[in-house]
Amino acid sequence: GAGVSQSPSNKVTEKGKDVELRCDPISGHTALYWYRQSLGQGLEFLIYFQGNSAPDKSGLPSDRFSAERTGGSVSTLTIQRTQQEDSAVYLCASSKDRGRGNEQFFGPGTRLTVL
Amino acid sequence: GENVEQHPSTLSVQEGDSAVIKCTYSDSASNYFPWYKQELGKGPQLIIDIRSNVGEKKDQRIAVTLNKTAKHFSLHITETQPEDSAVYFCAASRGTGNQFYFGTGTSLTVIP
Numbered sequence: 001g002a003g004v005s006q007s008p009s010n011k012v013t014e015k016g017k018d019v020e021l022r023c024d025p026i027s028g029h030t031a032l033y034w035y036r037q038s039l040g041q042g043l044e045f046l047i048y049f050q051g052n053s054a055p056d057k058s059g060l061p062s063d064r065f066s067a068e069r070t071g072g073s074v075s076t077l078t079i080q081r082t083q084q085e086d087s088a089v090y091l092c093a094s095s096k097d098r099g100r101g102n103e104q105f106f107g108p109g110t111r112l113t114v115l
Numbered sequence: 116g117e118n119v120e121q122h123p124s125t126l127s128v129q130e131g132d133s134a135v136i137k138c139t140y141s142d143s144a145s146n147y148f149p150w151y152k153q154e155l156g157k158g159p160q161l162i163i164d165i166r167s168n169v170g171e172k173k174d175q176r177i178a179v180t181l182n183k184t185a186k187h188f189s190l191h192i193t194e195t196q197p198e199d200s201a202v203y204f205c206a207a208s209r210g211t212g213n214q215f216y217f218g219t220g221t222s223l224t225v226i227p
Contacts, residue, residue, distance in 0.1 A: 004158070033214075042121070042204060043159070043217040056214070091158055103149070104215065106158030 002026070004107035006092050012113045013082055021077040021110045025094030033104060034067055034077050037089040046090075049075060050097065082114045117142040119207050121218025128195050129226050136221045138205035139187045145207040148188045149215070150179060153202045162203075163190070195225045 005024045013019050025032050034046040045059035049069040060066070064082075069075040079086055089111050093104040118141040128134050138148075146167035151159035165172045165179045165188065172179050176195075181188040192199055205218040 035217075040124075040219075042119075042219040043206075043215075045214050045216075048214060059214075093158070103161045103164075106151075106160065108156065108158050 004092055004094055004105050006090075006107040006110050008110060009108065010111045010113075012115065014115050015084060016081055018078065018080045019082055019112065021079075021090050021112070023075045023077070023092030023094075023107060025073065025075070025092070026105055027073075029094035029096055029105070030072065031095045031097050031102070032069060032075050033093045033095075034075070035091040035093065036061075037091055037109070039088075043091065046077070079112075082112075084114045087112055087114045117145055117207055117209075117216040119205060119216045119218045121205050121221060123221060124219065125222045125224075127224045127226060130195060130197060132195055134192045134195050134199070134223055134225075136190045136203055136205070136223070137187060138189070138207075138218050139185075140207040140216075141186065142207065142209065143183075143186065144209050145216075147208045147210050148179070148181060149206050149208075150190050151204045151206065151217075153204065153220075155201075159204055192223075195223075197225050197227050199223060200225045 007022045030051045032049045035043040047067045048056040064080045067077045089109040091109045093106045095102045095104045121138045149164035152162045153159040176193045178191040202220045202222050204220050206215040208215045
């Protein structure tokens with residue numbers, strides 16, 4: 001079956017511009033996560049959605065970052081006024097729920113380059 | 116919050132040899148420890164996991180051990196093959212209702 005998909009796969013933007021990154025989770029998965037992976041670094045948690053609950057935004061690095069999840073499915077991560085330090089791979093993952101041991105399925109990521 | 120440290124950052128082994136990657140964690144309440152493999156240009160993929168009520172788990176050439184007292188867990192890959200070359204991440208979680216904390220990754224290269 002279809003896995004987690006993300007678009008675009010690559011995005012190059014100029015400093016100060018806004019960008020939107022899209023994630024399509026696996027159908028039926030109620031939990032959705034966004035992570036940031038900088039070069040040579042681990043996965044930095046950004047935000048988590050679970051069903052209709054308020055999202056856990058504790059990982060967002062600044063108020064320039066925001067995310068939405070419409071209809072409990074597709075999610076969009078928006079970065080406003082991009083900075084060079086925002087350059088990274090942004091990964092999305094989904095799972096059946098956030099319960100113990102539920103596997104997170106990752107998408108291929110969006111590589112963001114801010115010039 | 117939880118702090119997960121992973122070593123080594125890079126590892127090269129000859130094909131057929133074993134590879135060991137180690138992680139430590141700080142939160143004694145963490146009870147779920149997955150390992151992910153990330154190939155170039157792809158997202159991480161779960162390869163094995165272990166829960167705190169188990170000390171060791173094996174799946175063919177891959178095994179994971181957990182020492183709750185010392186707060187460390189390790190990934191063991193035996194009879195390594197070139198296709199094992201990838202970046203491996205460990206993670207720790209308190210389980211239900213809590214996020215995963217990832218290590219910084221180990222780049223494994225298996226030399227044919």
